[in-house]
C-alpha cells in the first residue's frame with residue numbers, strides 16, 4: 001500500500017520535529033518534571049506540526065515506559081496513538097463537531113476512566129470552530145477536569161477563541177518552518193526514497209510551501225509519482241512558477257536598461273499562464289533574494305529557497321544598488337495592488353517594468369537638481385535611450401532656491417559648536433564682542449583698536465577654540481603689525 005510522505009514521515013519523537021525546538025524542549029522538560037498542564041493550546045498555520053506534537057505528547061504520557069520525554073514507540077499505546085486509533089487518545093475535528101451536543105458527549109466520556117492508559121487525551125483540532133454554546137460546555141469541563149484527562153486544542157486562528165478558553169490553557173505558538181529547515185528535511189526523505197532531485201528544486205518546493213511542511217511533502221509526493229528523477233521544469237510546472245531563467249533574463253534586461261527585452265520577458269511569463277499578481281510576487285521574491293545576497297552574502301541560509309542559483313545571485317546582486325532594488329520591489333507592490341483592483345493589471349505591471357528599466361534616471365536628487373539648474377549640463381548618470389531630454393538652461397526660481405539650499409546644507413558644519421563656558425576673566429559683554437569678531441572684520445577691527453582687548457581676545461580664542469584667528473590675522477596684516485606671541489600659540493593650535 002502506498003503511504004503518502006506526509007504520513008510516512010510524520011515525526012515520532014520530540015527530537016524529530018523540525019523547526020519547533022522551543023516547543024519540543026519545553027514539553028520534554030514538563031514531562032521530566034511531572035508538571036504537565038491540564039490543557040494546552042497549540043496555535044499555528046497548517047502543516048507545521050500541531051497534530052504531530054499532540055500525538056507525541058500523548059505517547060509520552062501514555063507510553064508503557066512513561067510518562068517519559070522519549071516514548072518507546074513500540075508499546076501498544078505508542079503504536080496505536082501513532083496511527084490515530086487509540087481508544088484513550090481521542091482526536092476531534094472542531095469543524096465537524098461544533099455543536100453543544102458533541103461537547104456534552106465529550107464531557108460524559110471524559111468522566112469515565114481511561115480504557116487502558118494512564119490518561120485520556122482529547123485533541124480538538126480547529127477548536128475555534130466550536131459554537132458559542134459548545135464553548136461554554138467545554139469550559140465547564142476545563143474548570144474542573146478529572147485527574148486523568150488532558151486536553152490539547154489546536155487552532156489556526158487564535159483570535160477567534162474566547163479569552164476564557166485561552167486563559168485556561170498553556171499556549172504554544174508554532175512557527176512556520178524556515179525554507180532551509182524544509183529543504184533539509186526533504187533532502188533526508190529524498191535519500192531514503194532514492195529520489196534524484198535537480199539542484200535548487202527542493203528550495204523552490206520549500207519556498208512555495210510557505211512554511212508548511214505538509215505542503216512541501218505533498219508537492220514532493222506528487223513529483224515522485226513521475227519517477228525517480230525530479231527536474232526543475234517539472235517542479236516549476238507543478239507549482240505554476242515562472243521559469244527562473246525567464247526571471248533572470250528579465251533582471252538582466254532591467255540592468256541593461258533594455259526595456260524591450262524586459263517587456264518581452266514579462267510577455268513570455270504571462271503567456272505561459274502565470275497571472276499578473278503571481279508574476280509580481282515572484283519577481284519581487286527574486287529581487288528580494290538579490291537584496292539579501294547583497295547584504296548577507298549569496299550563500300546565506302535565508303536564501304535556501306532562492307530561485308536563482310548561487311552564481312547568478314552573486315553576479316546580479318552587484319549590478320544594482322540596494323536602493324534601486326528596494327525601489328523596484330515597491331513598484332511591483334504597487335502594480336500588484338493595482339492589478340487586484342482593476343482589469344488592466346497587465347498594463348500596471350508593464351508600466352512598473354518600464355520604470356524599472358530606466359533606473360539611471362533616478363540619479364540622486366542633488367545631481368538631478370544640478371543638472372536641471374543647467375550648471376554645465378554634463379550628464380553624470382547613464383541615460384536611457386529615448387529618455388526625454390532635459391529642459392533648457394533656465395531653471396525656475398523655486399528650483400534654483402532648492403539647489404542653493406542643498407548646496408548650503410552641504411557646507412553647514414556637521415556639528416554645531418557647543419556653547420563653551422566663559423573663559424576666566426571674560427565678562428558677557430566682552431565675550432559677545434569677541435564672538436562678533438568672528439562674524440565681521442569690522443567688529444574685529446573695533447575690538448583690536450581697544451588695545452586691552454587684544455590679550456583677552458587671544459586668550460578667549462584659545463579657550464573657545466574659535467575661528468577668529470584668521471580674521472585677526474587679516475586685521476593684523478592690514479594693520480601691518482608683527483604677529484604677537486599669543487597669536488603664534490593660537491596658530492599652532494588651529495593648524
Ligand SMILES: Nc1ncnc2c1ncn2[C@@H]1O[C@H](COP(=O)(O)OP(=O)(O)O)[C@@H](O)[C@H]1O
Nearest residue numbers: 006009010018046047048049050051052213214
Ligand atoms: N515540524 C515538523 N517537522 C517535521 N515534519 C512535519 C512538521 N510539521 C509537519 N510535518 C509533516 O507534515 C505532516 C502534517 O503535519 P501536522 O502535524 O498534521 O500539521 P498541523 O496539525 O500543524 O496542520 C506531518 O505528518 C509531517 O509529515
Ligand SMILES: [Mg+2]
Nearest residue numbers: 050051052125
Ligand atoms: Mg492538524
Ligand SMILES: [Zn+2]
Nearest residue numbers: 063072075078
Ligand atoms: Zn511506548
